[in-house]
Amino acid sequence: MLVLFLSSSSRQYRVLLGKYNLAAEEEGSVAASPEKIIVHEKWNPYSVASGYDIALIKLTEHVALSDKIKLACLPAAQSILSSNTACYWEMANGALPDDLQQGLLLVVDYATCSRPSWWGSTVKTNMVCAGGDGITSSCNGDSGGPLNCQNADGSWEVHGIVSFGSSLGCNYYRKPSVFTRVSAFDSWIKEVKL
Structure with a gap:
């Protein structure tokens, strides 16, 4: 998934799925608009190192999965990757x-x-x-x-x-x-x- 920031004055975004080249028309790719963006309530853009740098995006429409658009799973809660993974x-x-x-x-x-x-x-x-x-x-x-x-x-x-x-x-x-x-x-x- 690629999220494009389109306009700073109106805070417009587009979410591109199944898209690998921005300059080309690609069969099976989908452009969707966010209905809602929820930023973590403890996020501080002036102190990135304090953590909580996470947000969720709800799209305005359902997007069908395909050979170009697939899900990535969430890891188990509190799981920690081993060194050198x-x-x-x-x-x-x-x-x-x-x-x-x-x-x-x-x-x-x-x-x-x-x-x-x-x-x-x-x-x-x-x-x-x-x-x-x-x-x-x-x-x-x-x-x-x-x-x-x-x-x-x-x-x-x-x-x-x-x-x-x-x-x-x-x-x-x-x-x-x-x-x-x-x-x-x-x-x-x-x-x-x-």
């Missing part, structure tokens, strides 16, 4: 390219990510870190993208949502991409009335 995220690398991008990141455990030489106390337990190798990371424009991990049975789970990265630049060594840990918000997701 390989996951993918969709990225834009600053400027929005026409083709949807993705990158492979290895999960960094909380004990490592919260070391002073890494993120220190900036990273919280309701976050997950991935990358930090100085080669691959999320970057400007990637916020809100998913950290998807594939299970042994081939199904996918959305374990994270791109939240922030280093102000020193993208792909910075020992500054992994930081994601909102979806499993930490299982109760909130179930309580939200869409």
Whole structure:
């Protein structure tokens, strides 16, 4: 799923599903409008590192699943990914390219990510870190993208949502991409009335 921000004056968004190239007409892709966007009540846009960087979108219409539009599952409540779990995220690398991008990141455990030489106390337990190798990371424009991990049975789970990265630049060594840990918000997701 790709969410496009269309206009800052009217706060218009479009949700694109089954879409991989913004410049091309693609059979089976669907554009939908949000009916409602619910942002976590503790979210503070002036302090991203305080956490709660999560929102849910209700679409104005039902979207049928197809070979191009599939579901990704939610992970079990409070589940924590093991260190070095390989996951993918969709990225834009600053400027929005026409083709949807993705990158492979290895999960960094909380004990490592919260070391002073890494993120220190900036990273919280309701976050997950991935990358930090100085080669691959999320970057400007990637916020809100998913950290998807594939299970042994081939199904996918959305374990994270791109939240922030280093102000020193993208792909910075020992500054992994930081994601909102979806499993930490299982109760909130179930309580939200869409």
